[in-house]
Amino acid sequence: MSPVQEYWDQMVTVALLGTDRREPPAAPPGGLADLAADQPLPTASQRLLQQVAATAVVRRAGVQPGPVAEVVAPPDADPRPLTPPSATATWHRVVSDWPVLEDEWVLTVVRNGHRLAPELVPPLLARHRADGVRHARVRAAAGPLADWMISWSPRLACTSKQRVVPELVAEVPELPITPDLVGLLSAPPARVAEVVAGGLSSGALAVSHRPVLVNLVARVQPAALEPLAVALDRVDPSRSTIGIALALADLARLRHHLLTELEPA
Amino acid sequence: MGRTSFPQVSGTVSHPLATVTFVDVVEGRWQVEQVFALAPRPNSIAAAQPLAVPTRWVATGCDHQGVWGRCVGSGAEPYDVVVDHTRVRMHCACASRVRPCKHSLALLLLWARGQVAQVASPSYARTRLEGWAAVDESSAVPASSGPPSAAAPAPTGAGSAGTAPSGTPPTLPDPSGRDERVARMMAGLVELDRWLDDRMRTGLADPALAQYRTWDQLAARLVDAQVGALSNRVRRLAGLVGAGPDWHQHVLAELGMLHLLADAGRHLGTLPPGLADAVGLAIGWQIRQADVLAGVPSTDEWVVMGRSDVREDRIEVRRTWLRGRRSGQWAMVLSFAAYRQTLDASFTVGTAVHADLFRYPGALALRALAGPRHSAPEPALDVEAGSVAQAVAEVGRCVALEPWVDRLPVCLRAAPTRAAGRWVLTDTEGSLPIAPGAPGIAALLACSEGRPVPVTAEWTPYGLVPLTVHLTDRAVDIGPVADSSFVGASA
Numbered sequence: 001m002s003p004v005q006e007y008w009d010q011m012v013t014v015a016l017l018g019t020d021r022r023e024p025p026a027a028p029p030g031g032l033a034d035l036a037a038d039q040p041l042p043t044a045s046q047r048l049l050q051q052v053a054a055t056a057v058v059r060r061a062g063v064q065p066g067p068v069a070e071v072v073a074p075p076d077a078d079p080r081p082l083t084p085p086s087a088t089a090t091w092h093r094v095v096s097d098w099p100v101l102e103d104e105w106v107l108t109v110v111r112n113g114h115r116l117a118p119e120l121v122p123p124l125l126a127r128h129r130a131d132g133v134r135h136a137r138v139r140a141a142a143g144p145l146a147d148w149m150i151s152w153s154p155r156l157a158c159t160s161k162q163r164v165v166p167e168l169v170a171e172v173p174e175l176p177i178t179p180d181l182v183g184l185l186s187a188p189p190a191r192v193a194e195v196v197a198g199g200l201s202s203g204a205l206a207v208s209h210r211p212v213l214v215n216l217v218a219r220v221q222p223a224a225l226e227p228l229a230v231a232l233d234r235v236d237p238s239r240s241t242i243g244i245a246l247a248l249a250d251l252a253r254l255r256h257h258l259l260t261e262l263e264p265a
Numbered sequence: 266m267g268r269t270s271f272p273q274v275s276g277t278v279s280h281p282l283a284t285v286t287f288v289d290v291v292e293g294r295w296q297v298e299q300v301f302a303l304a305p306r307p308n309s310i311a312a313a314q315p316l317a318v319p320t321r322w323v324a325t326g327c328d329h330q331g332v333w334g335r336c337v338g339s340g341a342e343p344y345d346v347v348v349d350h351t352r353v354r355m356h357c358a359c360a361s362r363v364r365p366c367k368h369s370l371a372l373l374l375l376w377a378r379g380q381v382a383q384v385a386s387p388s389y390a391r392t393r394l395e396g397w398a399a400v401d402e403s404s405a406v407p408a409s410s411g412p413p414s415a416a417a418p419a420p421t422g423a424g425s426a427g428t429a430p431s432g433t434p435p436t437l438p439d440p441s442g443r444d445e446r447v448a449r450m451m452a453g454l455v456e457l458d459r460w461l462d463d464r465m466r467t468g469l470a471d472p473a474l475a476q477y478r479t480w481d482q483l484a485a486r487l488v489d490a491q492v493g494a495l496s497n498r499v500r501r502l503a504g505l506v507g508a509g510p511d512w513h514q515h516v517l518a519e520l521g522m523l524h525l526l527a528d529a530g531r532h533l534g535t536l537p538p539g540l541a542d543a544v545g546l547a548i549g550w551q552i553r554q555a556d557v558l559a560g561v562p563s564t565d566e567w568v569v570m571g572r573s574d575v576r577e578d579r580i581e582v583r584r585t586w587l588r589g590r591r592s593g594q595w596a597m598v599l600s601f602a603a604y605r606q607t608l609d610a611s612f613t614v615g616t617a618v619h620a621d622l623f624r625y626p627g628a629l630a631l632r633a634l635a636g637p638r639h640s641a642p643e644p645a646l647d648v649e650a651g652s653v654a655q656a657v658a659e660v661g662r663c664v665a666l667e668p669w670v671d672r673l674p675v676c677l678r679a680a681p682t683r684a685a686g687r688w689v690l691t692d693t694e695g696s697l698p699i700a701p702g703a704p705g706i707a708a709l710l711a712c713s714e715g716r717p718v719p720v721t722a723e724w725t726p727y728g729l730v731p732l733t734v735h736l737t738d739r740a741v742d743i744g745p746v747a748d749s750s751f752v753g754a755s756a
Binding site for chain 1: 306458461462463465466467468469470471489513514516518520521524525528653654657661664665668680681682683684689691692693694695696697698707709710711712714715716717726727734738739741
């Protein structure tokens with residue numbers, strides 16, 4: 001242990017007890033002792049404070065590198081291409097604005113042969129650690145990096161005791177949609193746009209339908225997304241449903257964007 | 266306009282830069298050496314020289330009593346400068362604590378070189394000169410008369426606008442309350458040191474230290490004393506109590522830093538200029554943005570190296586670390602947001618922008634204000650990263666300049682790994698610890714996959730805080746992010 005470190009430890013002890021109970025230690029020979037000699041102070045507390053300040057500066061300014069540490073073995077190679085940087089931004093937007101799309105986003109990564117950008121692996125593993133299916137889906141998207149990360153950071157491991165069924169991992173979960181709308185999932189794009197935008201314009205669909213309409217847009221066939229967004233933009237602004245129309249248009253566009261963005265090169 | 270003959274002076278001026286003997290004065294105008302003799306500090310003249318050119322001034326003029334002009338900075342309001350050259354009094358609208366300031370010296374240099382024309386005085390100069398004359402007439406204490414000589418040493422340290430260089434007290438009431446503020450700050454620093462002394466006496470094991478009220482009361486008193494930066498420091502220090510097994514060491518070191526600042530703050534006038542500026546900023550001396558923007562800009566291709574959001578009391582603080590491509594110099598742009606306000610998101614990590622930065626004064630002078638941007642941001646993927654040893658050496662150099670600094674930027678090529686129970690960044694020469702609980706460790710590990718990568722980090726006394734991983738195709742921002750429920754929409 002260096003004399004300065006030893007001196008510092010002694011001062012920490014005195015500072016804990018207080019100079020009313022214990023005298024400060026004598027400074028080791030050198031600059032600290034010179035300081036004490038050049039600026040003698042009348043009380044023990046003042047002397048300690050002076051030496052604490054000076055020693056703290058010496059320790060910080062004189063910081064030295066620690067010993068060389070052994071580097072960790074990297075994870076196994078994953079030949080799949082990374083998701084593009086723009087997809088990282090899209091994921092952040094999905095999570096903050098339309099989390100209903102997240103399952104599809106992760107599955108699209110897997111289905112289209114991408115692997116997750118590494119910076120997304122820790123937050124996605126942490127986010128879904130309590131859900132066995134979603135956690136397994138993230139691990140599939142992240143590849144060997146996921147298990148490697150979990151080995152170094154066990155808090156990223158799955159905490160769910162639920163048995164994971166592979167079929168569930170490979171499919172987007174079903175979302176509740178009312179019987180009168182469920183037929184639109186496979187209807188022609190123009191029909192979807194007509195029913196949804198027309199219903200919001202005519203009042204047949206109201207704000208109370210918002211949850212099922214969100215589910216519908218999140219699961220409708222991709223070809224219907226663009227025409228639907230255009231039709232929703234044309235809803236009469238004076239209608240009370242204009243807010244939900246614009247929100248659904250945004251959802252449709254974001255889903256269309258994430259699907260096209262992750263298409264295989 | 267008749268000219269008043271200047272009292273002829275002969276003698277020797279002792280100045281840190283030179284010893285000059287002068288024997289006469291031509292038609293009342295000073296000689297350059299006499300201006301030099303007024304300089305309060307060795308580098309005051311060096312600071313004034315770039316301003317002593319006609320292009321930096323508008324509406325200059327002189328008469329038998331005074332010299333005046335407006336010093337033009339870059340983009341800020343010009344400073345009104347008035348000098349009474351017969352009784353050696355000066356006024357400048359700048360906020361410098363050092364009097365005479367560089368603007369006053371520059372105007373005098375301009376005048377001494379014969380580059381100021383005799384014209385009728387404008388109203389602001391006339392008012393000032395007449396005010397000084399009126400005070401002289403009613404005062405029993407005469408102001409110093411004549412240009413500086415060996416018998417009239419230049420003052421140092423804080424002084425109010427209009428301070429006479431002979432060391433006489435200010436002759437005009439201080440309209441800004443500057444003196445009152447300085448007195449309040451000094452009293453606050455004395456009280457802080459007394460409080461620190463009490464802590465040393467009673468010990469860190471004193472249960473009172475575990476109560477936030479103890480710290481909060483001190484912080485509130487420091488706010489009252491207008492040393493707000495020290496108040497923030499005290500509040501941060503309160504959070505260290507009981508945080509981790511080594512908290513006594515951290516708290517003790519920080520108490521030492523507070524003592525250092527309290528002591529240095531009480532001796533600002535005796536410190537070298539850069540250090541005095543740094544101490545002033547560190548204790549909370551306010552510098553107007555206009556004054557900073559009046560300085561000479563640092564123009565460079567600024568690479569946005571990292572970003573770090575930290576909550577300080579009720580304010581979210583964003584530090585954006587920039588590094589000049591040409592100069593290699595670091596700079597820090599701060600942004601503040603109270604509840605539901607937004608932080609500046611105009612600098613994107615991993616991009617570079619050709620821009621002007623205006624630096625605050627100081628020994629390190631890291632803090633800067635962003636000035637005009639001359640180009641749109643472009644991706645900046647190729648960054649220079651040093652070794653661990655180089656980073657440590659740079660930190661040591663900076664800490665020696667400003668010992669109380671608690672965040673410094675480093676960019677090093679190193680691999681994250683575990684050693685002695687904690688995360689470190691290591692290369693083939695050594696390692697540096699990562700601050701416990703730093704939020705970017707997992708992302709750093711994932712992006713690097715355990716291999717050496719260029720990393721921008723903030724050095725703190727408790728370890729490195731990783732901010733950015735510079736990959737070959739992108740820069741990944743992994744710095745601490747503000748709580749989105751506190752600040753408004755910010756990137």
